[in-house]
Amino acid sequence: MIKEILPNLFKIEIPLPNNPLKSLNSYIIKSKGKNLIIDTGMNREECKKVMEQSLKKLDIELEETDLFITHLHADHCGLVNYLSTKNTTIFCSEADGNIINSLNDTKKWQGMSHFISFSSFPPEELKAALTNHPGYKYSPRENIEFSIVKEGSILEIGNYTFYCLETPGHTFGHICLYEPGEKLLISGDHLLIDITPNISAWSDRVNPLEQYLKSLDKIYKLDISIVLPGHRRIFYNYQERISELKLHHQERANEIINILKYQGPQDGYQVAAQMTWDIKYDSWNQFPPQQKWFAVGEAIAHLNYLEGRNLIHKELKDNKLVYQLSSK
Ligand SMILES: [Zn+2]
Numbered sequence: 001m002i003k004e005i006l007p008n009l010f011k012i013e014i015p016l017p018n019n020p021l022k023s024l025n026s027y028i029i030k031s032k033g034k035n036l037i038i039d040t041g042m043n044r045e046e047c048k049k050v051m052e053q054s055l056k057k058l059d060i061e062l063e064e065t066d067l068f069i070t071h072l073h074a075d076h077c078g079l080v081n082y083l084s085t086k087n088t089t090i091f092c093s094e095a096d097g098n099i100i101n102s103l104n105d106t107k108k109w110q111g112m113s114h115f116i117s118f119s120s121f122p123p124e125e126l127k128a129a130l131t132n133h134p135g136y137k138y139s140p141r142e143n144i145e146f147s148i149v150k151e152g153s154i155l156e157i158g159n160y161t162f163y164c165l166e167t168p169g170h171t172f173g174h175i176c177l178y179e180p181g182e183k184l185l186i187s188g189d190h191l192l193i194d195i196t197p198n199i200s201a202w203s204d205r206v207n208p209l210e211q212y213l214k215s216l217d218k219i220y221k222l223d224i225s226i227v228l229p230g231h232r233r234i235f236y237n238y239q240e241r242i243s244e245l246k247l248h249h250q251e252r253a254n255e256i257i258n259i260l261k262y263q264g265p266q267d268g269y270q271v272a273a274q275m276t277w278d279i280k281y282d283s284w285n286q287f288p289p290q291q292k293w294f295a296v297g298e299a300i301a302h303l304n305y306l307e308g309r310n311l312i313h314k315e316l317k318d319n320k321l322v323y324q325l326s327s328k
Contacts, residue, residue, distance in 0.1 A: 031158030070188025095173030169212025200297030
């Protein structure tokens, strides 16, 4: 379960039970000064156990260890409270750090579900989706004092020098770590292989897909030999993967254009129900509410992107936000 990728740089797999992501890759760098843990796993027993065992095997003392969080999702930051001591510095972007500290505030969740309620998402299922949301269940519980990193911030650990790269899209404050000497990228959930990073929106005021595509272009230009992602396997062919991801989103956007073309005006929930999903359920009706929530978020990210390109527009009809093709 522990693998040494480069000298003193280890990958450990933290299990994520009943989650389609299967596991989280936490990376640990040992040094004579402070050690660094990059991403932690969720705030739940199964993750704590494996993290604890791995730290023991690697002979890591938490008093001599700092934490780096690539982004706000609970599978990446859930154990931050649990792993910190009074000597720990916890690095995170300002945008994502602020959201992590607001996850215990029910108002934030109400805001997201309020926007989705302007669609045909059944209210009971919407409620169930939020109560089962991993961000609601498995995030850190106490307020965290973050040490803010931004574009160009440098982290030196042992022989490694990491540069922070702002890569908004999967979240607004997502950060990748680039080590130019080793041509190594710790990509968080910005670049993944075998699965596609989820790009979601729960508001009409944001355009994360536009940001994500720009962040992909930014990484494409770097010189990278090895990508260490937040989930699944390590990979090398990053430019090929970036091209695939861009094509994937273009195809999703085209699929939505076709849905609106043939079905007429639709709300976000209706659009999501007609998109194709790479998931084990046979039909939309079998999706658990939680999966529907993620699907609708992804549909809205693509709808906002198309709206930003003036290809579609929306209006409020009978208390539902409906989208339709713009006439040329
Ligand atoms: Zn994530």
